[in-house]
Every structure is written in structure tokens, then in C-alpha cells.
Amino acid sequence: MTEPTLSLEALRQRIDALDNDILRLISERAACAQQVAEIKAEHEPGAVFYRPEREAQVLRRIMELNQGPLDSEEMARLFREIMSACLALEQPVKVAYLGPEGTFTQQAALKHFGESAISLPMAAIDEVFREVEAGAVNYGVVPVENSTEGVINHTLDSFMDSGLRICGEVVLRIHHHLLVAETTRRDKVSRIYSHPQSFAQCRKWLDAHFPQAERVPVSSNAEAARLVKTEWHSAAIAGDMAAKLYGLAKLAEKIEDRPDNSTRFLIIGNQDVPISGEDKTSLVVAMRNQPGALHGLLEPFHRHQIDMTRLETRPSRTGVWNYVFFIDFKGHREEPRVAAMLEEVQLRAAEVKVLGSYPVGVL
Ligand SMILES: C=C(O[C@@H]1C=C(C(=O)O)C=C[C@H]1O)C(=O)O
The missing domain is CATH 3.30.70.260 (ACT domain)
Structure with missing residues (x-):
């Protein structure tokens, strides 16, 4: 009985020692990033600290070097957050996205820039463009195409009238859930709210499981989630962020008809991004x-x-x-x-x- 307890104790000591090292190394890394920022500020006043090509290279290198047991994407996500925090130390990136809060576009923005970025919801795609053009934010995030539903014309049309540049792309796997308020029972659901795109992406599942429920299109998944919070006979189709934001329960998970359902988002800004290698x-x-x-x-x-x-x-x-x-x-x-x-x-x-x-x- 004493053996495992002892080795457990030893492992915890080892973890504490490793955490000390990780803490020291992250702090050292942050100090380096701060110095980079100082050099940039000195050489070009008003310089942009955020470098999309450099960040992509850092993440790709980490993924190549990684030998497990964590998988490479998980490891890159951790480094994504370290970089995000290092950058925020100098200048948190301000990002406008197609809102409201809790949409997949916000999830894409945070996936791309990390949780230390300041993300601001906008009511429409052209407002995201305008906010970046006006210099109120550094970047914008807008959806451009979905693997099931095709292109988002609003975004393409906005580019025709805009001088903004594309600085990056982010692809997000879209998982839809059927969400209800905590007390709602499955057999009481007579109405389902969602964005028309999400209805289209879950059509077969809805036909099979809720053929009788009224489908009510609303302006976003997050708006659908907000509505069901107070309606005991309604459900919403939305993603994890909206579920968390409104404290909803999942009646069914991953109800999208295609398991590879994904949306591509563009990062728009004023920067010409140098070569990253890919x-x-x-x-x-x-x-x-x-x-x-x-x-x-x-x-x-x-x-x-x-x-x-x-x-x-x-x-x-x-x-x-x-x-x-x-x-x-x-x-x-x-x-x-x-x-x-x-x-x-x-x-x-x-x-x-x-x-x-x-x-x-x-x-
Ligand atoms: C440190 C730099 O600036 C920022 C921070 C980065 C980082 O923490 O690795 C990478 C790119 C930039 O967004 C840099 O340009 O190297």
C-alpha cells in the first residue's frame, strides 16, 4: 500500500519541479518578446507588433518537433496561448468579429489570436470591415465559406469596396448541438431556433428527430441560444460557445449532417504579410x-x-x-x-x- 503512495508523492514533486522550470521559461520567453517589441518600436514608430507569418512559423515548428504524448494540435494550442499572452504584454490585439457574443466567428477569432486578444462583436459583416478601416481595431474576423453551404457572399462583396487586406485564415470544425434551458424535457420541444445556415447544416437530423417542431430562423446561433434561455418549450441549434455563454444543456450533441462540416474565416487588416513558407x-x-x-x-x-x-x-x-x-x-x-x-x-x-x-x- 505504501509503494504507490510514495511514487505518487514522488511524481507530484517531479511535476512541481517541472512547473518551476516551465514558469521560468515562459517568463524568459515573455521577456524576449518584450524586447522584440522594444526594438520594433524603436526602429519603426507605430509599428505593428503582431506578425502573422512569424506566429504561423512558430506553431508549425512546434508541431513538427512535438513527439507526444500530447498530440501536435493540442501542443500548438498551448503555444498559441503563450504567444497571445506574450503579445498582450506589449499591446493586446483588438479584433472585431461578426457577433453577437457566442458565435462561431468569435470562436474563430479566439482560436486564431488566442484568449488574450480583445474581441469586439459587430452586428454585420460590413461593420467589421468599417471598424478595421476606421482604425478602431487592429483586425477583423469574418466567415467566408462553409464546407456544406458554400460561400458567404456578403464577405466577398465587402472586399469589392474595401482597401483592406487578408492577413490570415482560420478553419473551424463546426459542431452544432441541440440546446435547451436546464428544465426543458425533450418531449416538450415544439419550436427550434437557429440561423438559416445551421438549419441547412442539420436538416437531415432534424427531419429524423424533430419532424414536428417549428423551425424559426433568427439572425445568429447565439441569438437562438439567448431566446431559449427563458422558453421551456423551445430549443436552439448552436455551438459550444453559445451553450456556455447562456448556461444551456445539450439535448443532443454534434447533430450536423456532415461530420467534416467546417467554416473558413478570414482575418482582415491593413498589413501586407511576408512569406511564411506555406x-x-x-x-x-x-x-x-x-x-x-x-x-x-x-x-x-x-x-x-x-x-x-x-x-x-x-x-x-x-x-x-x-x-x-x-x-x-x-x-x-x-x-x-x-x-x-x-x-x-x-x-x-x-x-x-x-x-x-x-x-x-x-x-
Ligand atoms: C515576438 C514577436 O512578436 C509577436 C510575438 C510572437 C511570439 O510570442 O512568438 C510572435 C510574433 C509576433 O506576433 C516577433 O515578431 O518575433
Whole structure:
């Protein structure tokens, strides 16, 4: 009986000693980050302390070095928080996101910037753009596409009128839950609130399990969660953040029809992000309405062997051009092969706007 107790005691002592080391090392790291900030401030007044490409490199390196037993993503999340705290020491990053509080966009913002960032909810996507343009916040986070439901047109359209750049992307696995107030019984649920996108993502599950319940679309999942807090006959479809924020119980977990359901969010700001080593570029291209225009646009991508990851068409709202294409591809605008391709595309298009080159989402 004494043996295990002794070794348990010994292990706890070892953990305490390790914690001392971790504490010392994190403090040393934070002091280094502070010095980096001092050097930046000295060399360029008004400098941006946050460096997306450097953060991506730090996280990728940690994931490569990690040998377990924690898995690499878990380890990167811990380092994400260490970096976030180090950065906040100098200047907490202020981030506007498509609110209200408790939405997946807030979850994406905190996943990308860490919990030390200050996140501010905005009522609409164009308000997020405006807040960043006005300089009231450093960055904005907006959803751009969902793997089940497709592109979010509001976000693409906002880029057409904006001079902001894309500084990063973050992909979030979207898990929806059926949430109720603590006293609500399953057989009493006659109404379900959610955002139309979430209804669409859970349609089959709802048809199978709650065919009779009235489905009421609202402006966000978080709003749905807020409503059911006081309605004993209603349920909401929303994510973990909203469940926690409103203290709701889960009647059913992960009810999305597709297990790989995920949403991609963009980080928007005023920065041109240098090469991180694994980057993506987003463009808006306006073409004249003439035969072979689309082929002419795509051909240089093919010839320079550039991997296009997305192509969206949007109606042009200016009337001058007939098509506007949103294109994402792998590579950074400063890589010679990409620069050569862009030059050729520029010759063929009516207008090309590079929305940004940025690190491929790490977490
Ligand atoms: C320390 C720096 O500044 C910030 C803090 C970082 C960190 O804690 O590792 C990384 C990038 C920047 O967001 C830096 O540029 O190296």
C-alpha cells in the first residue's frame, strides 16, 4: 500500500519541479518578446507588433518537433496561448468579429489570436470591415465559406469596396448541438431556433428527430441560444460557445449532417504579410465579356503549375465589367513563380486586385 503512495508523492514533486522550470521559461520567453517589441518600436514608430507569418512559423515548428504524448494540435494550442499572452504584454490585439457574443466567428477569432486578444462583436459583416478601416481595431474576423453551404457572399462583396487586406485564415470544425434551458424535457420541444445556415447544416437530423417542431430562423446561433434561455418549450441549434455563454444543456450533441462540416474565416487588416513558407493568395479579377475570357484567365495558373483552391464568380456591381472572379491559390505573391503568373493575368484582365498573401491556417 505504501509503494504507490510514495511514487505518487514522488511524481507530484517531479511535476512541481517541472512547473518551476516551465514558469521560468515562459517568463524568459515573455521577456524576449518584450524586447522584440522594444526594438520594433524603436526602429519603426507605430509599428505593428503582431506578425502573422512569424506566429504561423512558430506553431508549425512546434508541431513538427512535438513527439507526444500530447498530440501536435493540442501542443500548438498551448503555444498559441503563450504567444497571445506574450503579445498582450506589449499591446493586446483588438479584433472585431461578426457577433453577437457566442458565435462561431468569435470562436474563430479566439482560436486564431488566442484568449488574450480583445474581441469586439459587430452586428454585420460590413461593420467589421468599417471598424478595421476606421482604425478602431487592429483586425477583423469574418466567415467566408462553409464546407456544406458554400460561400458567404456578403464577405466577398465587402472586399469589392474595401482597401483592406487578408492577413490570415482560420478553419473551424463546426459542431452544432441541440440546446435547451436546464428544465426543458425533450418531449416538450415544439419550436427550434437557429440561423438559416445551421438549419441547412442539420436538416437531415432534424427531419429524423424533430419532424414536428417549428423551425424559426433568427439572425445568429447565439441569438437562438439567448431566446431559449427563458422558453421551456423551445430549443436552439448552436455551438459550444453559445451553450456556455447562456448556461444551456445539450439535448443532443454534434447533430450536423456532415461530420467534416467546417467554416473558413478570414482575418482582415491593413498589413501586407511576408512569406511564411506555406501561404495562400486571394485575388479579385474583373474580366471583359469576350469569348475565351475565362480560359485566358485560367491558363497562366495552369502553365505556372499553381494550385487554385477556390474560384467564385460574383456579378460585377459597377456595370463596367461583366464578371468578377474571386480566386484563392497556394503560394505567396512575392514568390517568383507567383509573381510571373500574376503579371500575365494582369495583362489579360480588366483589373486585378490582390486581396492578400497570408499563411495557410495552422490550427
Ligand atoms: C515576438 C514577436 O512578436 C509577436 C510575438 C510572437 C511570439 O510570442 O512568438 C510572435 C510574433 C509576433 O506576433 C516577433 O515578431 O518575433
